Amino acid sequence: MSGDDELESAGVVTLEQGSGGKAMRNLVTDVLTAGFPDDALPVGRDAMDDGAVVPVGDRNVVMTTDSHVVDPPFFPGGDIGRLAVSGTVNDLAVMGATDVRALSSAVVVEAGYPESDLERLSNSMARACREADAPVATGDTKVMGNGDIDGVVLNTTGLGIADHVVRDDGLSPNDVLVVTGAVGRHGVALLAEREGIDFGTTLASDVRPINGVIAEALSVAGENVTAMKDPTRMGLAGAANEMATKSGVGIELRQDRIPVPTDVKGASEMLGLNPLQIANEGIALLGVDPTVAEDVLDALRSHPDGQDAAAIGKAIDDEHGRVLLDTGLGTRYLREPATEPAPRIC
C-alpha cells in the first residue's frame, strides 16, 4: 500500500485525486456532487464534458469554470494569467462555443505577494482576452494570510454561444482524428523550468486561446465536426482515450503523423516523458467526418494557430474504448497516464 492509498483509506484527499484521471472522476461523483440536485440540462455535470450546455431561448449557452494553481506562476511562453483566460476560453471552444460572451475573474492571493507580479498577471490576462475577443465582465478578490495559500490562485468562468454544440462522445468509425497543432509544449516547458534544466532551446508553453482557429474548422465543417477535446492535463493520450471510451469506438493513431516539436522530443527523452502524455494548453483534438477532413485541415492551417495541424489517425469499429498507436514499426496501446507526470502544471 502506497502513501496515497493510506491517505485515501484514512478519508483524506490525495494529490492523485486532483490529477484529472480516474481518481479525480471518482472523487467528484462519490464525494463532491453526490448530493447535488439533478441539473436537467442537455449536457450537464454527469457528462463530465469540458463544459455544460444551458439552453436559453433558442440559443445554446455553454458554461465552464476552471481554477489555476500553476507552479511556477511565470514560465517560458506564458504565465498563470494567460493560462486562466486560455483554459476557460478553450473549454468553451471545444464545446463549439467559439463566440465567448463573458468571463469572470476571481483572484485569491497570499498577503505579501508582490503587487508588480499581480500587475503582470493582469496585463497578461488582458492580452489573452483581446486575442480571444472575450471580455471580463465580473470578478472577485480575496487576500489570505501569509502561508495560508501558495502565492496566487486564479479562477475564471466563461459563457459562450454555440451554433452547434460539439461533444466529446460523438465519434463514429472512420471519423478522422485531427490535432490543431504540435503536442507536448506546455508540460515539457513547465517541467524543464521547474527542474531547472536549461535545454538551451526555445522550449516554451503553447498556452493560447484557440477559439479563433477552432471557429475556422467549424465554419467549413459545421456538424461534420463530430467530437472535440482540448488535450490538457493527461495529454493527447488522455483526450483520445476519453473520446474513444465515451464514443464507444476504438482509435488508431499513427505516431509519424503526430506533430511533436524537435525540442520537445529531445527534452522528453531526457526527462523520461512521453510527449503524447504531456499537457497542452493551445491545441485541440477533433474528430471529423472523412468527407471534410481535407477541408478542415486547410481551414486550420489558414490560421496562425493552426499551422502545424495534422490528421493523425481515425476511429475504428474495434478495440472499443482503447487507443492503438502505430509506431511505424509495430502497433501497441496508447494509455491514459495512470497518474499525472507532474502536479500543478495548470
Next chain:
Amino acid sequence: MSDRDRVPGGPTGDVTGSGAGENALEFRDPEKANALAERAAELVAAIDAEQVSVMHVCGSHEQSIAKFGLRSMLPDGLELRMGPGCPVCVTDMPEVDEAVALAKAGVTVTTYGDMLHVPGTSMSLSEARDAGADVRVVYSAAEAVEIAEKVDDEVVFFATGFETTAAPTAAVITGGPPENFSVLSAHKYVPPAMEVVAAMPDTEVDGFLAAGNAATITGWGLFEELAEETETPITVGGFEPLDILAGLVALLKDIRDGERTVRNAYPRCVTEVGNEPAQEQLWEVFTTESGEWRGIAHIPDANLVLRDEYADVSARERFDIDTEPLSGTGSSLVDDCICGDIMAGRANPTDCDMFGEECTPENPVGACMVSSEGTCKIWHEYGGRPDL
C-alpha cells in the same frame, strides 16, 4: 504588429512526427525493420516446429519491444517472452524484510527507486518510510556513499540489480567508503538463472536473446558455456528496435540450423571479453551463493554475496538483523500473483486474473507490477500484442 504576432510560445523550431518517420533515428528505420521482420517470418516458416519460443532476460528489452509494438511485426509462430530479467522482481521477500527491519531499527537505508514499493512480508520500504523510518532513494551506489559521508549515523545501501549495478557497488566498496557505510547485497547473477529456467519442464526456450547491457561488462564469451550446457543458441542483443530485430534474425538462423552457438548482434558496445577491470573488481568483492529468486526457484550460484575479506562492509555482519517481527501474513492477493510463472516464461501478464484489475501500477500486488523493468508494468503501459 497585431496581438497575435506577439503571442508567446508560438511555433518554435522544427516540428516533426513523434516517432519513426522522416526524421527517423538510424536504429528505428521502419523500412529496415520491416525487412528484418520479413526475414524473421521466413526463418520461422523454415523451422520445423509449431511454435518457436525465444526468451529475453532484460526489462529494457521488454520496454523496447512493447513501446515500439515489435510483437505485432513478428510472425504468429514466434513467441517472444521475457524471462527472469527484472532484478527488482526476483529480489526475494526475506531480502526486502531485511532492509525493512534495518530501516525500522533506525538505520538509514538507501536504495534504488524501484525497490521502494516492492512488497515485503508485512510492509514495503515506502511503508516503513511513511511510518517514520529513514529510507532514501539514490541513483547510484556512489550517491549512497555521499550520504554516508555527510552523517555520523549508520547508512546501509540496499544493493539490487544484475552485473550492471553490481560492478558499481563493487567499485564503491573497494574505493574505501566511510566506516558508517555498509551494503546489504541482493545483487543477482543472471547466467545460472537462464540455465535453470531453460531446464524447467514446462518452459519452452528454443533460443535466448541475452542482455547487451550486462554483456558490456561480462563479454559475450561468457555465454558459450551456457549455450553448450543448455543446448540452446544465444544471441547478445542491443536495445533499439533494429538491434532487437537483428538479434532475433541471427538467433532464428541458429535455431533453424540447429547451431548451439553464441552470436554478438550488439558489436558496437559488446566485445568477447567485456570490461575486464570491472569484472576483476566485481569478483574481487563478490562471490556467488545459492539462493531463492522470488517466485521462480532456488537457484544455485546466482546470488552475489560479499566475500569474507569484505565482511566489515556487509550489513548482514554488522547488524543483527531481526526480521521475526515482520513475519505474518501480507495481502492474501499475493497468493494469487503469478509473477513467478511470468518470470519463468511460463505465462504472460494477461494470463493473470488480477492484471489491470486488482493489480495496477498504482496498487501493485506483485513486484512485476512495481518495477519499471517488470513485465506486468510494461504490458500495463503499452499492452502486449494487440489482438487485431
